[in-house]
Amino acid sequence: MxxxxxxxxxxxxxxxxxxxxxxxxxxxxxxxxxxxxxxxxxxxxxxxxxxxxxxxxxxxxxxxxxxxxxxxxxxxxxxxxxxxxxxxxxxxxxxxxxxxxxxxxxxxxxxxxxTAMLAAAARAGAPLGHDFCAINLSDNLKPWAVIERRLRLAAEADFAMAFYNPRSKARPEGFARALAVLRETCGDARPILFARAVTTPEEYLRIVSLGEARPEMADMRTMVILGSSRTRVIERARGPILYTPRSIPDEVP
Amino acid sequence: MxxxxxxxxxxxxxxxxxxxxxxxxxxxxxxxxxxxxxxxxxxxxxxxxxxxxxxxxxxxxxxxxxxxxxxxxxxxxxxxxxxxxxxxxxxxxxxxxxxxxxxxxxxxxxxxxxTAMLAAAARAGAPLGHDFCAINLSDNLKPWAVIERRLRLAAEADFAMAFYNPRSKARPEGFARALAVLRETCGDARPILFARAVTTPEEYLRIVSLGEARPEMADMRTMVILGSSRTRVIERARGPILYTPRSIPDEVP
Missing domain, CATH: 3.40.1010.10 (Tetrapyrrole methylase, N-terminal domain)
Structure with a gap:
């Protein structure tokens, strides 16, 4: 053989x-x-x-x-x-x-x-139900300038964004800079999901506003998903659902 | 129960x-x-x-x-x-x-x-191995202007791009317009994958350059993946492999 x-x-x-x-x-x-x-x-x-x-x-x-x-x-x-x-x-x-x-x-x-973003999205609802992008936030294999440029363009395109490797022990400052860029481009109200160790016994999900997001909410086992401008939170006694509707009305640019 | x-x-x-x-x-x-x-x-x-x-x-x-x-x-x-x-x-x-x-x-x-893009990517190699975006090309649920804007910004960000619903019977002209925008922003040499009915008996994969891409290469069962500027083709007797390397050197903007 x-x-x-x-x-x-x-x-x-x-x-x-x-x-x-x-x-x-x-x-x-x-x-x-x-x-x-x-x-x-x-x-x-x-x-x-x-x-x-x-x-x-x-x-x-x-x-x-x-x-x-x-x-x-x-x-x-x-x-x-x-x-x-x-x-x-x-x-x-x-x-x-x-x-x-x-x-x-x-x-x-x-x-x-x-992949982690689809497992995390499923646990939280359907934040990637419309156009989205996936960005690796580690600057181990690419310059920080490329990451920042992509964040700004993704915000302008109004993609939901899935972030892999948000925060490493070696470079904890990168994620703080990413959050600052995102707040500047997307505003403080935008919902953001921190999904740690999804589908394992250590699973822990948290949905906050971008204004409330702190770098310490992520580590290397955390998948971070930022909503688009259309992403919504449904409040429930069972815990919130984060989802992005399928359609964009004609009047929205 | x-x-x-x-x-x-x-x-x-x-x-x-x-x-x-x-x-x-x-x-x-x-x-x-x-x-x-x-x-x-x-x-x-x-x-x-x-x-x-x-x-x-x-x-x-x-x-x-x-x-x-x-x-x-x-x-x-x-x-x-x-x-x-x-x-x-x-x-x-x-x-x-x-x-x-x-x-x-x-x-x-x-x-x-x-999801289709990950199955198609796996069959072709690893075109989504670096930052990428997923865009639904159907203008059934969003205005064409939003689609075109996202294509231009995704090209500027140098994302690989996965396109869902590239071409419907009802609106065959949309995909031709998308290809024209992509050729304008990414050039003719960029590799593009057409992956039809992946993992079924009707599976058919084709990798061409963006300049060679034709709207008829896609239908509603086709997943289309466009490489980033870094995506490469490895030629082999067994058929080509399409992949995007993990790193971006410091000198690349």
């Missing part, structure tokens, strides 16, 4: 959100590669070798997976959420492009997963 | 992409409500009543689901893809907000699914 690589999304955490397709790939694999906490989500079994690695070694990990597949192994590269959204799929293709030409003959598949 | 509503995403078509959580909700349901082709994906069984309805009656369908839940039934509202992305979740909350106050005491859950 010849080797392959599947880059698989494990979803946000809950086992009920792992697709059967990913389960099948894991059942057929000889090797699992990934960041330590994601590999820890894979059940060990005989014949399956787990290769956990640290954060920020994505290209090494990708090259390792491609090398093993070239040697005939069946390798699953695990990501949380969806592997195509700020995760391992792009890293794998970067390694593929930079690597030996023979790697291009390999069987490589990407298996989608429930 | 008291009633509930679950708005569930069936994913893009393949059964391997339906989450276990959605399967559980369908197994517990008394009633399934939805657009005819989506309800047709639910296996009939004793004790389950299927309520298929036509397109463009989303609010009526949502109100029907809420009414049945208020009467003690366990109702799954089915969407394709993810219910929170241009689908039934927002319609349900519109109906909830406009309906009787007692509906707000109902148990309402949104169960996320694999």
């Amino acid at each position: 010849s080797g392959w690589v599947a880059v698989a999304g494990l979803g946000p955490g809950g086992e009920g959100l792992v697709t059967p397709e990913v389960g099948t790939a894991l059942a057929e694999a000889t090797d699992v590669v990934g960041y330590i906490p994601y590999v820890a989500r894979v059940a060990p079994r005989e014949g399956l070798v787990l290769h956990p690695s640290d954060n920020r070694v994505e290209i090494d990990r990708a090259a390792q997976a491609l090398e093993m597949a070239a040697a005939g192994q069946r390798v699953v590269v695990v990501s949380s959420g969806d592997p195509g959204v700020f995760a391992m799929a792009s890293a794998l293709f970067e390694a593929l492009e930079a690597g030996p030409a023979s790697w291009r003959d390999l069987d490589i598949r990407v298996l989608p997963g429930i | 008291s009633g509930w509503v679950a708005v569930a995403g069936l994913g893009p078509g393949g059964e391997g992409l339906v989450t276990p959580e959605v399967g559980t909700a369908l197994a517990e349901a008394t009633d399934v409500v939805g657009y005819i082709p989506y309800v047709a994906r639910v296996a009939p069984r004793e004790g389950l009543v299927l309520h298929p309805s036509d397109n463009r009656v989303e609010i009526d369908r949502a109100a029907q689901a809420l009414e049945m839940a208020a009467a003690g039934q366990r109702v799954v509202v089915v969407s394709s893809g993810d219910p929170g992305v241009f689908a039934m979740a927002s319609a349900l909350f519109e109906a909830l907000e406009a309906g009787p106050a007692s509906w707000r005491d109902l148990d309402i859950r949104v169960l996320p699914g694999i």
